[in-house]
Amino acid sequence: MNFPDISQDLRTRTPQLRGRLLPNQSLAELTWFRVGGPAQALFMPEDEADLAYFLGAIPADIPVTVVGLGSNLIVRDGGIPGVVVRLGRGFSDVKVDGLRITAGPAVPDVKVARAAQEAGIAGLSFMRGIPGAIGGALRMNGGAYGGETKDVLVSARAVDRAGNIHVLSNADMHYTYRHCGVPEDFIFTAATFEGRAGDRAVIAAEMDKITESREATQPIKSRTGGSTFKNPPGHKAWQLIDKAGCRGLIVGGAQVSELHCNFLINLGAATAADIENLGETVRKRVKESSGVDLDWEIKRIGVPLSRAS
Template sequence: MMAASIQADWRDSLPTPRGRVAFDAPLGAATWFRVGGEAAYLLRPQDADDLAAFMASVPPELPVTIIGAASNLIIRDGGIPGIVVKLARGFSDIAIEPDGVIAGAAALDMTIAETAAAAGLAGLEFLSGIPGSLGGAVAMNAGAYGSEIRDVLDWAEIIGRDGTIARYTAADLALSYRHASLPPGGIVVRARLIARGDQPAAIAARMADIRTNREASQPIRARTGGSTFRNPEGHKAWQLIDQAGCRGMVIGDAQVSEKHCNFLINRGAATAADLEALGDAVRARVRAETGIALLWEIKRIGVAPGARS
């Protein structure tokens, strides 16, 4: 099914949400790479109840894709068929509790860390080193600087493909390295993170160390998508990429970062196809050089121009 055909096939039969809807909506500018095609149908639900009611009425054969801050994401140039759900303002609240934080899925990881720190809650500092929002962090068990979501997750509220809202514990989601076992089609809408008391100044100092480390070692001011590949067991992806001679490698206007070679960069005019081809070329070189197969950490969604989903 072509992305553009979804609108004609389903527009009249879809429910009317309280949130905003756009057809043939450009997505590239919303991604950190600044690449990608259109969403045939883009929904920004007003809140969790709005999304749940909408999902309960969507035909089961219609594909639904969820995107958040689009930080660790490549949207292919042919766009995304079916429905794209982007969580925004109605999912960004952060509430402080004595021993934790409850935050919406669209709350930025950095903002959660800063809010907790200001309230004297420690244990979430690592989130300040993770680009993106909480929903994506839960969905991939994001981690950095020695901690990950499974270390702090109490529960997550998830809307199922049938519109039901259920609460899942960290154990329910079987969190593992860069993976969470969400229910099929599930959308994370809210989560509770466990924290502990500490002096705000001490927490702020630890976050400052993380910020300094990131600025020194990562191309954070470039058009990038964060870590491209998962670390294979017993190895660092960047070291394998460097060993294979891929530092600075270019395809089109996409480049392997000179500063940190597990980052891909859009130098300004790259396409999604350039970035994905570069990533695959790096994987092939690393496999040939070391015998190790790198696995993508960046999520790649949508279709190539002219392809069918």
């Protein structure tokens, strides 16, 4: 199922565009779940200026969605109307300056954790185990093992839907648990983090421990999206899911992980609808058994198959 091609029109409106703009590009390969339909147009800007130029020049009613490494995403089976932005090469720099690290949004979190370790900067080890990139960490306030993005972020840069560039302080991000209060249309283009002086060997040992613990407790080699639901105040989502009898539950080609029941897994032939329906079934059963409303942590984007045109 394909969308009408809007890329030609967008190209005509942006004669100085340097990045790549492609019609009807499959997104399944760009997500950990390996499901979902196409992007109506996929745009890979060369750099921040190219992104700002594009966003300022295209009609305001074209929806724009940004994706990172797709480790926290369900792209629905009908795909994503409008433009999907994916940041690549021009957003992949990492620079260390004293106790500060500046990184592009396409840099995997693990790379920032390693750069910090090599420079003897403590406080960023938690990024070792998060399989996304910095753009996703900024948007999700990604965190693990007692640390989160909010604790180490100094500032970020972003481009809004009209192509304006913003510099944001930590306070401007309005962070709460796995949530960033910056308007949804802001696309992050850089981040500066600050840690504290630490011992390289101690930081390396801390990172090894995180790796071991993840391998033992999470289905990290499966097609998954990480923690499906946020931990409700005073509860652990996985305990509520377990209590509701959902461990191992299957809907279509999707299953609640036997290893960590807040993870959903694509068994191989799942559709996005299977995964989303499984998640909704879990939410319903948890509500019945514990009275708690689970809130999706995974971002669900795009349209179901029936609504794509």
